[in-house]
Amino acid sequence: MEPMMGGIRGSVIDPDTEVALAQLAAEIEAGEASEPGVFSRTRWALNAWRKRHGQVESAERGSSGSGGPGVRFGWPAPLKLAVKGYKGRGGGAMTSVMPLLEYQSTTMHACGFNPWVIGAASPQIGVPVGVHAETGEAACWDVLSWFAEGLISNPSAFVLSLPGLGKSTLIRKALTGAVAYNQIPIVAADIKGEYVLITQLLGGQVIKLGHGYGHINPLAAGALGDSLSVLVRNRAKLEAIGKVEEIAKTEAMIHSRQVTMTVALLELNRKAQLEDYEVSAISVALRELREDGQFSFARPPLLKDLLDKIAAGSEGMHRAVWAKGQEEYERTVRRLAQSLVALLDGALGQIFAHHTTESLDLSKSAICIDVSGLERSDQHLKAAVMLACWSDAFGTMEAAHLLADCELGPQRYFLAILDELWQVLGAQGAGMVQRVDELTRLNRTDGTGLLQITHTGRDLESLPSEVDVKIAKGFIERSGMVIAGGLPQGELERLADVLPFSEAEARQITSWSRGIPLRRSKRGRRQQYYGTGKFMLKVSKDNTPGVPIQTVLTDVEREYQLHNTNVRFEELMIERGIV
Incomplete structure (x- = not known):
């Protein structure tokens, strides 16, 4: 190369140098050098020769290459990546980089740091039900755990959501968690049979009522009658601890429940309230039936026995x-008497005219009263059966608390699930809202969590009187928390006086109620609604x-199809190639 170098120092370029530079540029261009x-x-x-001949310099050619880092003058081909760095001129070894230190903190304390740009108040307390819809962190919830931690003032929740958006799935998860926490969930009147499978898998008790299945005696004492027998057998112990008066209180409680349930059924069937003297006649007749010695709280009479007693009369009557x-x-x-005959010979008599088929068993992990066998079109019958089941369930809870207070049984905790509340509220019987109000007025000492489920706020407003509407809205006001699924904007405005939502929350809840975009072509997987499984937990009004x-x-829930409510359509979906 010395002749080449010498050729560029003078003002005249050596022809041999020009040939050598041209040959070197061609070899570099061909990748041979x-x-x-x-x-x-x-x-x-070489750079001077390229400028004279109008060729692009290597720095410009190398800067447009792909892969690997370029240097000041570049290369026509990208560098090769090795284990410790890039090979070639301008490359070099890359030493090991130590991982960054990781710190763990709550989203409240780490608020503002990427990616937690906002605080996410999702307490890790209670039954795991899913994830936070915005941050993806684990979401836990159940009324008894949140009440025990002081997050809510009343262990109850009111659930509102349009049909098909997963509110029953959320309740079934709460039911499963209650069993895990050694609580006894009671589904008082499962109108669609949605909780039968999960109750059976958890080793619970399923009681089926309906035409040809079972009966319920509204005059039966149920678990309260059994607890009264326990109190009587342990009278000496009650005297020792100063609680012998509980026997008389329990007798009065059972008698009151018998009268209340009978009056509720008669008013529902009559579609009007009973007169006060009629209620007195029922109370005296039931008391005289026990005093005659033929019946007792352990051997309750039937409605036909009550009819015979009222028809016969007595001096006390x-x-x-x-x-x-x-x-x-x-x-x-x-x-x-005419109302009692109509009750016995009508649709209600097929359920209430006989002795109770099966009583509630508190030794089971869960209890479900399945009333899906009832005639769907008979609104009054469904409302009457549901009301009777709720009364029996709450009586069972009171019996367990009574024995625990008298040191004759363990302290039990319950989760009462009142699903399809609109079925009872929509019945045209007089005073039905007041009856439900009496059943649902739980206080903190009851040891019972309460879940009330309905579709929309319209269910609470479609009542015969303004007084009933205000009482029904009181269900929401007294609830420790409200859980709202997908609802239209009109429903949020309807509930604004008892449950205000912020503008952002309202937009989110209404977005969950929107439909599915129409497909332009057939696909293999069935679409899901955007709002399926999404809920807003409001712990304050x-x-x-x-x-x-x-x-x-979970995988177990999918395997057993615990939440599949489209079983009847499986063959149709298979025919259409939908998974």
């Missing part, structure tokens, strides 16, 4: 209705932000 060193004389001569003589008495109780959650199904 590499670029000379950056600071070598050959490189300077005459005084109860303030009748002078048998003839005036018969005229006074004629309407009541003021402007405190809610917790948006997304329920997540």
Whole structure:
């Protein structure tokens, strides 16, 4: 190369040098040779030759290459990546980089650091039901755990959501968690049979009521009658601890429940309220049936026995209705007797005219009263059966608490699930809202969590009187928390006076109620609604932000299809090639 180097020092370019530079440029271009060193004389001569002949310099060609880092003057081909760095000029070894230190913190304390740009109030307390809809962190919830931790003031929740968006799935998850926490969930009147399978898998008790299945005696004492027998057998112990008066209190409680349940059924069937003297006649008749010795709380009478007693009359019955003589008495109780006959011979009599088929068993892990066998079109029958089941369930809970207070049994905790609340509220019987109100007024000392489920706020407003509407809305006001799934904007406005939502929450909840985009072509997987499994947990009735959650199904839940409500359509989906 010395002749080449010498050729560029003078003002005249040596022809041999020109030929050598042209040959070197061609070899580099063809990849047969590499670029000379950056600071070598050959490189300077080659760059000068390229400028004279109008060729692009290597720096411009190398900068457009792909892969690997370029250097100041570049290469026509990308560098090769090795284990410890890039090979070739401008490359070099890359030493091992130590991993960054990791710190763990709550989203509240780490608020503002990427990716936690906002705080996510999702307490890790209770039953795992899914994830936070915004941050993806685990979401846990159940009313008894949140009440024990002081997050809510009342162990109850009111659930609102349009049909098909997964509210029953959320409740079944809460049921499963209650069993894991050694609580006893009671589904009082499962109108669609949605909780039968999960109850059976958990080793619980399933009681089926309906035409041809079973019966329920509204005059039966149930678990309260069993607890009364226990109290009587342990009278000496009760006297020792100063609680012998509990026997008389329990007898009065059972008698009151018998009267209340009978009056509720008669009013529902009559579609009007009973007169006060008619209620007195029922109370006196039930008391005299026990005093005669033929019946007791352990051997309760039937409604037909009550009818016979009222029809026969007695001196005490005459005084109860303030009748002078048998003839005036018969005229006074004629309407009541007619209502009892109609109750026994009508649709309600098929369920309530016989002794209770199966009583609630508190030794089971869970209890489900399946009333899916009832006639769907008979609204009054469904409402009556549901009301009777709820009364029996709450009586069972009171019996367990009574024995625990008297040191005759363990302290039990319950989760009462009142699903399809609109079925009872929509019945046209007088006073049905008041009856439900009496059943649902739980206090903190009951040891019972309560879940009330319905579709929309319209269910609470479609009642016969303004008083009933206010009482029904009181269900929401007294609940420790409200869980809202997908709801239209009109429903949020309807509930604004008892449950205000912020603008952001309202947009989120209404977005969950929107439909599925229409497909332009057939595909293999069935689409899911955007709002399926999404809920807003509101723990306060003021402007405190809610917790948006997304329920997540486990492998076991998918395997047993615990939440599949489209079983009837499986063959249709298979025919259409839908998974």
